[in-house]
Amino acid sequence: MTTLVSNNFILPAFTGLILHGRPGFESELEAELIYRSTALAGSHEVKKQDEGLLVSSLSMDVPLSERSPLLMEHMQLWWPQWIFARQASACFAYLPALNTQDRITDLVQAIPSFLHVGDIVFESTDSNESKKLSRLFKALEHRLTERLRQQGTLRPLAPFRLHLVFRDGQTAWLGLSPIQASSHWPMGIPRLKMPGAAPSRSTLKLDEALQWLSEEEQIRLLKPGMKVVDLGAAPGGWTWQMIQRGMLVTAVDHGSMEGTLMQSGMVEHVSADGFVYRPRKTVDWLLCDMVEQPRRIAQLLAQWLQNNHARCIIANLKLPMKRRWEEVQLCLDILHKAARTLPTTPVVRARQLYHDREEITVWVLPTRLM
Template sequence: MAATGAIAQPALLAYCRAGFEPELAAELAERAGAAGFAGYPRTDRGSGFVRYVCEDADALSQALPLRDIIFARQKLVAFAELPTLGATVGAKPDRVGAIVDAMAHALGTPALRFGEVHVEHADSDEGRPLAGLARALGNALRPALREAGWLTHIDSPARPRLHVLLETGDRAHLAIADPVDSSPFPMGIPRLRANPQAPSRSALKLEEALLTLLDRDEREAWFKENMHAADLGAAPGGWSWVLMRQGVRVISIDNGPLAQHLLDSGRVEHLRADGFVWHPKRTLDWMVCDMVEQPRRVAERMATWLREGWCRRTIFNLKLPMKKRWDETAQCLALFEQQVGKPVEWRAKQLYHDREEITVFAHARA
């Protein structure tokens, strides 16, 4: 039998962009404290994930929905840590046996059946070379879990999902995902393909924002044929192109040139103007903005659009400084909410296609 060597230490396990572990750790600590939970973060810079150790990780997970955690791509409840993946049998470590044993040790009898299992690696320099091992381990682990009674014989996405995060080839974390409060995508990353018709790769940021920050019902209700939008700082037109494909008519504001096929579509009007000065004469359904500018200046201008009723909804990016990025994020969003001057709902996330920035969706409440 494989020796588990597992460490049972309940924790919230959250994935993030490599290099943003301090921001995610600070965010989790602040939010957990505000919710009344004692605990502490454990992470290494560049690892691509943070463990927030808490005695009641299940309750903490319920108090901190994934949608509300800005720097997290994925949120799980970890129940075991395997510092050595299985006892050596001949020349090979028995990783499958170690995982099955650790689950029995931590969870007891397999009364909780999982609907799916994701064997993943961190999105980091150390984690990416583990992609092949993760695939092979997943293929070997699924039949073993089904035989042991842990996994349904047919994938059942409505059931809790088992995650195995490979930190290294010899170290793993076991965790549970709530299917209604976690990302369904492996590693929390929606795999989007760049379209050759898109004027720039920035189109992927808005596509991911629509998929991540809005649910299906909201996308259907808020994007209808011949709605109207403005795209501030539009050139060369990546975000205007995404809106156009949603059936929206777009006023693209930028002193720079737009891709000609956008203008030829008949759905995009190009105005050469300053995005920080121009505003529409009537209320638009949407305003989007990906201008490179100080984040507080952007936050204030976006607030003005909602306060003055120039748009019903907005999606915008805030470019973050190199240091104290969580502090700057919190201050910018507090400033934005204050400057709107009326009830506003906002959601923010550092997306996979973002870099030193976060993306925000907001709309004024009725």
């Protein structure tokens, strides 16, 4: 196996990328991969693509010794930018016929002895079939972790994450990612419990969107007493998340809000059109979950930004059936243009989260202390 050095770490030769997204959105993920590959002087050929898992083979127009470090560098750059990928790693081994009597030996042999990793995740596809693999993962995890710790592969401060991606009990890909540029949740899926008191399942979408904020952002941007406007708030799942964090919410919707939420004294319900409503003073957060054409929502968010109505935004863009990748690009273009007109350009991010269906989540966040 070819070995390559990057920042004093020896890297294996990578054959392509392993990406996890939402089942049914593989073609959007592929379009995004092709779009990103052009910056890499390379091209990806997709080898496997179903149930939200995409495995590609990569050809790059650079000397072999530069390929792996360059791919790692790009993975760092791409991580905050991925829209349709919740998880990403670079593939260095494909094991199509694992010995079902002793998978550990096969896996250990495929991991180069020079590799140092700080974390290990077991992953599969996002399907019912693959849920059956969780029992196998439980059986393997402890023993494999111990083996890798004993032989010095698993070290607390190593900057890479090892991904063991199983297709079934006999087939696996091994991948590597920079720890800072991948999710510690297997397949990028956070295990969130539906809170019994929340008025709707939508609450999990906002919970997940808030969990994707970095620790620093959570401390800086989520503070008790902050003012929130929630457009399309009824029955109140998103509002509920914010009042749990001690914030005060103006909930805008012609529909009714759940009773106990209103009794909290932290919610004001305004029965109005979310496209017309504007706050009297700048608020800390704008939330928007109205079911509308995505570009209309993007234009509304852009107006709020340009008129300094809100400092931070989380919104859902409901995607059309066709040309979703193009529509997302168009919406992000609207938001980036608005962001660039501000004295301090906020960051604009977008991602299809696990709890998002035919939709994506966008964040617009200030980069400075508020």
